[in-house]
Amino acid sequence: MNRIFKTFFAAVMVLVLAACGSTPQPTVALNTNILATPDLKIGFAYIPPKEGATTHIYGAACLLCYGVASALTGKLDSHLESSITTQELDNIKQLVLAEYQTRAENVTYVELPNPINKMKKFKGELGFAKRDFRNLKTELGVDVLVVLDIYQHGAHRSFSNYIPNGDPQGYLSGLLYSVDLNTNAYIQYLEINEKIQPTGEWDEPPTFPNVTMAYYQAIENTKQKLKNAI
Amino acid sequence: MVDIQNSKVFTLIVLFTGFLTGCGSTPLNDDYIRHVNNIGPSFFSTSHFAIKLQESDNVDIRGVYVTNDTVEASTIMYQGGAGIAGMIAQIGTHSTLIQSQRNDKLAKAQEQANQAIAPIIEASKTLRLTELLDPGNANFISTDTRNPQQVLHIKPIFFSNPQMNKVYVKALIWIPTDAVNKHVRKRAKNQYQNMVQVYSKPFTEAETELLVAGDSELLKEKLSSLLNQVISIAQSELTGQYQAASKVEKTFVINLNDKRLVLRGAIVDQSCSMSIIQDIRHWLIAVPHQDIGLVKEKLSNDCSLALN
Numbered sequence: 001m002n003r004i005f006k007t008f009f010a011a012v013m014v015l016v017l018a019a020c021g022s023t024p025q026p027t028v029a030l031n032t033n034i035l036a037t038p039d040l041k042i043g044f045a046y047i048p049p050k051e052g053a054t055t056h057i058y059g060a061a062c063l064l065c066y067g068v069a070s071a072l073t074g075k076l077d078s079h080l081e082s083s084i085t086t087q088e089l090d091n092i093k094q095l096v097l098a099e100y101q102t103r104a105e106n107v108t109y110v111e112l113p114n115p116i117n118k119m120k121k122f123k124g125e126l127g128f129a130k131r132d133f134r135n136l137k138t139e140l141g142v143d144v145l146v147v148l149d150i151y152q153h154g155a156h157r158s159f160s161n162y163i164p165n166g167d168p169q170g171y172l173s174g175l176l177y178s179v180d181l182n183t184n185a186y187i188q189y190l191e192i193n194e195k196i197q198p199t200g201e202w203d204e205p206p207t208f209p210n211v212t213m214a215y216y217q218a219i220e221n222t223k224q225k226l227k228n229a230i
Numbered sequence: 231m232v233d234i235q236n237s238k239v240f241t242l243i244v245l246f247t248g249f250l251t252g253c254g255s256t257p258l259n260d261d262y263i264r265h266v267n268n269i270g271p272s273f274f275s276t277s278h279f280a281i282k283l284q285e286s287d288n289v290d291i292r293g294v295y296v297t298n299d300t301v302e303a304s305t306i307m308y309q310g311g312a313g314i315a316g317m318i319a320q321i322g323t324h325s326t327l328i329q330s331q332r333n334d335k336l337a338k339a340q341e342q343a344n345q346a347i348a349p350i351i352e353a354s355k356t357l358r359l360t361e362l363l364d365p366g367n368a369n370f371i372s373t374d375t376r377n378p379q380q381v382l383h384i385k386p387i388f389f390s391n392p393q394m395n396k397v398y399v400k401a402l403i404w405i406p407t408d409a410v411n412k413h414v415r416k417r418a419k420n421q422y423q424n425m426v427q428v429y430s431k432p433f434t435e436a437e438t439e440l441l442v443a444g445d446s447e448l449l450k451e452k453l454s455s456l457l458n459q460v461i462s463i464a465q466s467e468l469t470g471q472y473q474a475a476s477k478v479e480k481t482f483v484i485n486l487n488d489k490r491l492v493l494r495g496a497i498v499d500q501s502c503s504m505s506i507i508q509d510i511r512h513w514l515i516a517v518p519h520q521d522i523g524l525v526k527e528k529l530s531n532d533c534s535l536a537l538n
Contacts, residue, residue: 165301
């Protein structure tokens, strides 16, 4: 019995570690040849962040550490939640659409029929989407699907348990990718992870001007990065 | 029982938060100042405006460096049997370690940036701050003949990019509350304090070559222009000339050579060559029009002619 348990435990650990060790999808530069195809129809889907602008805490590994970290950034959270709107995210969305429209004539907004994480998995190598988007070709009537998925925005602060490793930084994270719906291959894959150090002191309540400015710097850097990439 | 445990956790969080608030502070940067204004919109009349430069007459010029002082997460195993006092001592040690790493990171970044502009730093050693003032600047007082509370104190710090083709100044300005205070960072002691920043236009290739070769006269000319613009902007601010400006907040992107700097604020004044932006920190930042993408068609006809 003991032996069976050990074997089972070892098998589970191997599976877990195999997943941990998988190679992450590298950046894929936009394949402009596909976009040059005549009469190509491109659908653009935007996935907004699940929560509003706030401070995202990383590295506060225990419950008490997280409580302390949250308390340290509480006033900043209130400021970000009340003053940062989704206006700039909408501007980024418009920018991606406009940039794709310079590459192809037929680019339209589309609504995804289901959340991406509920879609069927796709077993492909690096360079292929992890979910099977191919059904969307007939469902949405497009040949290429562009997805801008914004994960988080606001501020980012790194901790070593209880201790902050630095100041809260202006922050925007997300992913821009395009999938060829014939093959499920990425024709673009770009991670967004912009963290900007505020100039000078960060802890200036109630308006936290330096962190606010760092947030807008992160937004502008992202816009520039997307513009260069499309 | 659960309530007792909850209250213990709450007490610990409050205790640690209070303790760590100090530990999590930004390392001291002497080129930073928070805006304070307890003097109202127009402190000086134009005829009574007086300035005094920092005590040292040396020109302080530094390389531009990235101020990101966030360090990699460090893992420390806390000894659980040490009790609350022991726990706090261990966290204190951990915090000191991280704070020291953050300071080291900034100091190294500054050192490297200074090495990149070594010719300019060398040339600046022959200059004196007072030499940079316009000869006719009657506002400058060299001795303590006036009540310090009636004088604007200025501490300029100049910066150069690594390519040495653009310089800017960050000038800390303040009016003390009492005669003995000379420390700009003691916020409560100043009636007024703020920052004025002025960016130069990009230098031509020929000018850059001369600066790299150590031409101190050209450096003096460039730094002098920046410092005198600081004084002019400070005078406008403290005589209330920016009060009437419509302050619609927007994002400005300043195109520096190798990066795009974002400012959030409003334009409070424009000359033929510069826009003056008051940002959300209330700092006054003068930027050449072309650096924020303002084209000459948007300026007045006189300025268009001047720019041609």
